[in-house]
Amino acid sequence: MDLVDWLASLLPNRSCQRRNRGDLCLHRDLLLYAQEHFRDVCEVLESVFLDQANEVMPFPCSLVVVHGESKTLHLNRCSSILASASELLAASDEQGKVVLDDILDMMWCSGQWPTPRGNLHPTCLMCGRLVCGPHKQMVQRLEAGPVRRLQDGTPFLRLNPGRMCRRISGPWALPEAEKDPAPWLPQETEALVSAVRSCGHLGWAAVQQQLESQGFARTEAQCQVQWRQVSQPLSTTDVIDLSAADETKLRETGDGTVGRRWQWRDEAINAEMQLLLSSDSERVELQELGTGLIVFSPLLSCYLSSASISHPPSTLLPETIQEDFLIGLSAFFRTPMIDRTGLLNKDCSLRLTVLEPMPDKDPSFCTPLGAVMDGRAKELIERAQAQRCKLEVLWSGGIDSTSLLVALLQTLFPDWRPWKPKSSPQGDPRFHTFPGIVVRCSADSIAEYPWFHENVLLPLHEAGAIDMQPMADAEEVSMLWEAPSSRIAVTGECGDQIFGSQLLEAAFVKSELRALYEHGLDAAWEDTVLHALLDMGIVRLDCKERWLRWFRPFVERCPLPVYSAFDLLWWLNVSCKWQTVCLRLFQRRPQLRSSDLKRLAHFFQTEEFQQWSFVPGNHAAKMKDHQKWSTYKQPLKDYILEFTQDREYCDSKLKVGSLCQVNDASRFVIMGIDDKLNVLRFGHTCLSARQMDKRYPDCALQRAFLRNRCIASAAVAPIESPNVLSHAQPDSPRPGLTVCW
Structure with a gap:
């Protein structure tokens, strides 16, 4: 029996079982209702989604698929939300149909971005999960082509949740596994989980040794394969509880396995949908909102405009x-953009607050990068020494986190080098009261730079010079706010902003940024970046001249001449993405306090690093050969080379995103953070405009954060007139609030 036949026989039973009904008549009625609702917007299909193992995916998922100018909304046949919606339609209650319309609009509006012309580039919508900021990794590229159908005519699509999260599929290079190994006993699996959590950062040999000490004989390859199976289950229904077997973990993530996190999210969406369907009113404590946003979802402006929610647009959020x-720029970067010069913020529909304004260029600055790195390391060590705190370094194995770790190590142990056979890590006597360094790393970290792990970190750990503590995976980064108060977490954030942008990679890999790939990084930005914006529909052709009048003053504000795509992408990154990067690790936090911010230090977030990047010679050295992606961040790689003498890493290491490996199945999805540190969200999953109105009644969000819009309420006056807005000064920093550590 082939796959299509198998699915045709399986799906009706699976669907009926989930609905507790014996027929699908009501669901067909719902489909007809949805098709009528979206008659002038998109085609609507009842579809089935399969994972890579050909298992039916039952979570409440919908998918917007774009073929050229046509769009299709695929509603998951196996979604319990659609089952509830079917029952709502059957009740023939007018109020229920209002709620039903809200559910359908929410499915369409909650996560769309402009798509490139030509090939299919859909956006996966997890019932209100936003495709922006830390959630941008939920975009999955599918090949264009006709929709495949079952024998009964039901469309089906295959999705890969792992790919949607862009997780590393192979954290360590696996040796060839033995054929037909003996099955793992439950006791062995429990011992493996405990071993990986307690000594995984020492490598698989240490895990194997610990298993052997408990009487279990397994090879390194078998340990790796089994660990992947228990830590990354293929299905959300295949949930394995790791917490019961782990008695040695140092910090509880609270969310369990990857599969459990996805399952928790689905349960939360279902529960929230049931609340939406019910008549019970949730008691909400009103917040005293701030005067501007320091982090925002680009979709927030759509939610604050009732027309966009009540009447789904026929194009993608035009x-x-x-x-x-x-x-639009935020859509291009798929990250909220806040201009630290203030120029671009003035005409934004949202009121924004700049926390750390762009510094003016210091013409006398001439400090070399090595001295800036060493000075920042000394500053952090002295700060930890004064506060009697350990420095908890989040090491990903990438260029930024490795270079900052090198700076700290050679400042603490100036005479030790991994290539000196008889050198010992004797600390600098100036820091004899320093509490020490804790290196937090995961399997992904070791995979990215195994040489540094084996030749630098392990010897120092065994000598007692540093402490190493494992993370189950990169997702534990999102739990930073649970860190002990006796630690200051140090990250490599803002390194990308100093040196360039991840988007530079588009010049070497075919993507929707075709102009950048075709013309290269040295071509004029008008022929590359602007061309890409036009291609993606972010800038309309008839708005091009108006867009240029808005954008050119910002380009001229740059302390360096901006001619090429390389120049502009760096300038946009350091000026407009900086603030979001500084705060993005807190975007999964249900509440935020100023004390949380003080427990995190981004190594490259200093004015000295920014001044270094403003020097023309340094700007040219950031990527010395614009034809070779491997030369990106070459000054940092040279700095690492001087300490390690590892020529291979220096010559061939490529930029790899680290935060994108953090699983998106997080507990809280936010719409913004204001300058009073209020976390703005309407329910756990940001479901609908009705949830927003319940949590923030009387147009509270519109009053506080929406500019140049008349709010649809007789009791609410317009916030600002166009004349006032056009002469507004750049948004000023919020007094008494800073994230510059």
């Missing part, structure tokens, strides 16, 4: 992306 140019 009002907010094509008319609000800063929101």
